[in-house]
Amino acid sequence: MMKTSIVSALMMLFVLVACDKKEPEPLSGSGGGMPVENPTDCGKEIIASTPVKVGETGIMLPVGTKICITKDEMEVRVELPAGYAFLTDQENGKTLPVIFSTYTCICSKAGSPCQVFYAEGLGFGCLQSSCSGSCTGKFTYMGYTVEKLMSTTDKAEFFGDPLVQRRIRKTCGIVETPTRRNANPEDMVYVKQEMMGLNYYLLLDKTSIPASMRSNELISSRALCECEGTKVCKLRTVSLRATQADERVIDIYFCDGGCNGCELTVD
Secondary structure (H helix, E strand, O other), X not given: OHHHHHHHHHHHHHHHHHHHOOOOOOOOOOOOOOOOOOHHHEEEEEEOOOOEEEHHHOEEEOOOOEEEEEOOOOOXXXXXXXXXXXXXXXXXXXXXXXXXXXXXXXXXXXXXXXOEEEEOOOEEEEOHHHOOOOEEEEEEXXXXXXXXXXXXXXXXXXXXXXXXXXXXXXXXXXXXXXXXXXXXXHHEEEEEEEEOOEEEEEEEEHHHOOHHHOOOOEXXXXXXXXXXXXXXXEEEEEEEOOOOOOOOOEEEEEEEEOOOOOEEEOO
């Protein structure tokens, strides 16, 4: 009888524990991989209500940025709001939008980490008193250095940025982009490309598309920019400026307008 009572008590305890166990919370965020924070690591969490200055980097984090200062005050982890992305020094031909990054500080004398600090209205940076030399801070993402904070809402400004143009030029390789005046329209196609989640197109002769681009989506040169059957978005052009290392002027095309999902399509 006592054995039966003990077994019943153990089964009841198991049921209560199982019912009390919570399911893991789903990770939020998109693009760029890891979430900005593990809540148990954060000593202080902030959602920026005004732009936040980041030490000596020159970066101003926009309103809506999620900021986590770790309990040991050795890292600041951030998650950008929609419409922004970090440009890193990762050059792999297809750069994904990076919205997460970690700010850390290094001591010049000891070669070890310094503490970070955050002050309301001043932003965050390196705590110089935590180092016998000088502290310098930087943003990184998965080992790659963050070069710049980019707005992805203004496409003309985005594709006109020198760093973005340098990245696109490297992706284009030795491709030659003929002008419409010198080419047979029937031979011309738009070759779809992507940079940090934004689509752009190269207008190329379909008989001379580089091997590295032949698997990309090809669209007729007669295509127009449309959004859900409307004409609110237009096809725009930005020229990649010639450089000392590369004298080619390359035109890139993109759809732009007051509509989400504006794409180049054939009627």
